[in-house]
Amino acid sequence: MPAVSDMGQVLDPDRIRTLFDLRSSYNVRSGGDYEEDPNPVWRELRERGPVHEGTVHELTGYSRPAMFQGLPYPDRPHFSVFSFDECDRVFRDSETFASSPEAVDPTGGGIGTASSMLSMGGAQHRRYRALVQPSFVPARAGWWITNWIEETVHALIDRFADNGSAELNVDFCAAIPVLTITSSFGVPVEEALHIREVLTDPPQVIRALAPIVAARREQPQDDLISTLVAAEITDEDGARHRLSDTEIYTFAVLLLLAGSGTTWKQMGITLTALLNRPELLGAVRADRSLLRPAVEESLRWSPTDPMFSRFATRDVELAGQRIPRGALVHLCLGAANRDPARWEHPDEFDIFRPMKRSLGFGGGPHICLGMHVARAEISVGIGALLDRLPNLRLDPLAAPPRLIGMYERGATEIPVVFGGS
Structure with missing residues (x-):
């Protein structure tokens, strides 16, 4: 089994680009071909009213079909929310605004997000989330950093540290989370991209994970699969x-999707924002305590997943708009996070602004389970770049990075040079 340090020989750059470039056919289903800045339209919609009938992408002017959590459901009415207070209200009221249109069967409903805790509610969600929550609390960040994140980050930098130039988004940012989460499962490095590629094909996922699950049942180790194997859940009747195995595979798919599909884009967004503002990058380089507010500001200013959806379980009124039972309510977090009722000059990327809770990781009972690991990956990754690549800056001869995408937003290539004066 190749070590993480040998990843240069087993990671295919072309395959990474197919999986992680938002413009690839693999990602176009979530609107990866949308290359405009949606924020002016979202600002106008928010100013006209907190809630509008329709989906976020249609209201934004994106005419192609787009799939994401809560989409497409063409036979249900759709409403989209653009203010912070109303999005926050929906997240917090999980009884009225559920994450799934029906009850979830984690043992017989197949393997995937529809049967995972992402779609659960109430006591069932609390029971299943409690099984893995201890592995993702802030106190465990060191466990992730020491065991997987630092080794992955430095092995990736080793591949280009002597070149004087690099592309950081796909070649660096994209690889960190997928290698971190698969390594925490005991998946060999050479299989990491295959696992990411077949996440929507349960039989292939099972074939890859079954030997690891069986081995951990025989001999647990200090990893996530062992945590799932050892976990005990209490049913409603107290048993x-x-x-x-089905429940473990479902957990694994959810953690792999979340762990490898979002953090890399947010890291690229953070780097893009800093590299396009050399004075802020210099401030972070000189004072690493500014790295945390830079990450938090990135999550506010441009969350990589700018929309999540909920199902109305009863007739309800939201900001004066009647929402019928069964309707989809789409929360435009990108617009909510730039609500001037909560932040001054919200369209500015300002790492010195007073920190307030944003919805970059969602909210309510379903707030992102892995948010502390994501913060650690982004902070360790950017910190290592600043430590090891002196005078890091955008390549003046290349096109600067842009933020693209509709329901998954991220950067194009991030070409940089380093060294010299």
């Missing part, structure tokens, strides 16, 4: 049982 306790270990997770079945």
Whole structure:
């Protein structure tokens, strides 16, 4: 099994680009071909009213079909929310605004997000989330950093540190989360991209994970699969049982999707914002305590997943708009995070602004489970770049990075040079 330090020999750059470039056919289904800045339109919509009938992409002017959480459901009415207060209200009221249109069967509903805790609600969601929550609390960030993140970050930098130039978005940012989460499962490096590629094909996922699950049942280790194998859940009737293989595979798919599909884009957004503002990059280089507010500002200013959806479980009124039972309510977090009712000069990227809670990681009971790991990956990754690549700056001879995408936003290539004066 190749070590993480040998990844240069086993990671295919072309395959990475196919999986992680937002403009590739793999990502176009979520609107990866949208190259405009949606924020002016979202600002106008928010100013006209907090809630509008229709989907976020249609209201934004994107005419192609787009798939994402809560889409497409063509036979249901759709409403989109653009203010911070109303988005926050929906997130917090999980009884009225559910994450799934129907009850979730984690043992017999197939493997995927529809049968995972992402779609659960109430006591069922609390029980399943509690099984893995301890591995993702802030106190465990060091466990992730020491075991997987630091080694991955430095092995990736080793591949280009002597070149004087690099492309940081796909060649660096994209690889960190997928290698971190697969390594925490015990997946060999050479299989990491295959796992990411087949996440929507449950039989292939099972074939890859089954030997690891079986081995951890025989001999647990200090990793996430062992945590799932050892976990016991209490049913509504009080009976306790270990997770079945199906439940473990479902957990694994959700963690792989979340762990490898979002953090890399947010890291690229953070780097793009800093590199396009050399004075801010210099401030972070000189004072690493500014790295945390830079990451938080990135999450506010341009969250990589700018929309999530909920299902109305009853007739309800939201900001004066009647929402019928069964309707989809789409929360435009990108617009909510730039609400001037909450932030001054919200369209500016300002790492010195007073920090307030944003919706970059969602909110309510379903707030992102891995947010502390994501913060650690972004901070360790950018910190290592600043440590090891002196005078890091955008390549003046290349096109500067841009933010693109509709329901998954991220940067184009981030070409940089370093060294010299």
